[in-house]
Amino acid sequence: AQSVTQPDIHITVSEGASLELRCNYSYGATPYLFWYVQSPGQGLQLLLKYFSGDTLVQGIKGFEAEFKRSQSSFNLRKPxxxxxxxxxxxxxxxxxxxxxxxxxxxxxxxxxxxx
Amino acid sequence: GAGVSQSPSNKVTEKGKDVELRCDPISGHTALYWYRQSLGQGLEFLIYFQGNSAPDKSGLPSDRFSAERTGGSVSTLTIQRTQQEDSAVYLCASSLSWNTDTQYFGPGTRLTVL
Structure with a gap:
């Protein structure tokens, strides 16, 4: 069955530090992949999405994500x-x-x- | 224009009562989705509507849950005979069409069943 795993429930970083949030999926082919952010008191907002093509996707607010087929991952990063x-x-x-x-x-x- | 709006923002009800949650999608968006977000859980897909097509109800947790969308715009999610486990934030989203278009989320309705 298809599934999505975010192994880290909480992450703490210092301001100015780099960030990587992990995401792994289970699906037989390449799915469409998304990252959303939910700020306190706000609705969910799309950061970026991957459909095909370049595996490094740029999003809003300086975020990027890289699709790695071999690892079934789509990790979110910010420098x-x-x-x-x-x-x-x-x-x-x-x-x-x-x-x-x-x-x-x-x-x-x-x-x-x-x- | 305005974003997705939901009402009420908070709803407290007694076990066994029926509740109705409303969603106003972005004008012109043909696809509308309902999700449930329980404490410490991800978003659980409930139901979606695409234009005039029959809705995909595959995510509804029980027959106490139903939803309708009148005139292809406003949607109402109804929960009958509410149970305490129904307590959650119910989120509505809309998109231009139902494929992989960006979903725009409303602020949600926080439902508490006592």
Missing amino acids: SVHWSDAAEYFCAVAWSTSGTYKYIFGTGTRLKVLA
């Missing part, structure tokens, strides 16, 4: 974290089946940023 990046981050996958699409979200990684 220098800002205090405003403190939020919860969700990885999601979608795939086409029987003429429709299915979505699965991971359980999220909560990011804390130290001043």
Whole structure:
């Protein structure tokens, strides 16, 4: 069965440090891959998405993610974290089946940023 | 234009009562989704609507849950005979169409069943 795993429930980094949030998926082919961010009191916002092509995807707010087929991973990175990046981050996958699409979200990684 | 709106923002109800949650999608978006986010859990897909097509109800957890979308716009999620395990944040999202278009999420309705 298809699944999405975010192995880190909580991550704490210092402001200015680099960040990598992990996401692994289980699916027989290449799914569509997404990262969303949920800031306190805010709705979810799309950071970036991968459909095909270049495996390094640039998103908003300085985030990027790299699709690695061999590792079934789509990790989110940022070279220098800002205090405003403190939020919860969700990885999601979608795939086409029987003429429709299915979505699965991971359980999220909560990011804390130290001043 | 305006984003996705949901009402009420908070709902407290007693076990066994019925509740209705409303979602107003972004104008022109043909696809609408309902998710449930329980404490410490990811988003659980419930149901989606695409235009006038029959909705995909495969994610609804029980027959106490139902949803409708009138006129291809506003949607209502109804939970009958609420149970304590129904307590969660219910999120609505819309997108231009149902494929892999970006989903725009509303702020959610926090449901508490006492």
